Amino acid sequence: MAGTFELNELILKNIKSLPEKGKKEVLHFIEFLKIKEDSSFLEYVNKRTKETIEAKKRGEQFITLEELKRDYG
Secondary structure: OOOHHHHHHHHHHHHHOOOHHHHHHHHHHHHHHHHOOOHHHHHHHHHHHHHHHHHHHOOOOOOOHHHHHHHHO
């Protein structure tokens, strides 16, 4: 495995070669990696998952991603 410096250089080189959309996706993924370890975020995801499963069993419709973002944000 490459050392930290080499790994950073390899990551940067690959990110620089991506189109703008790919770069934005990388940023979103990095943000996801940072927040997925946040216990309040995990609790929120678990709560919403349970609510969604229960709603699906009752035949209710799922809420939109925009509503999820608004509720969490």
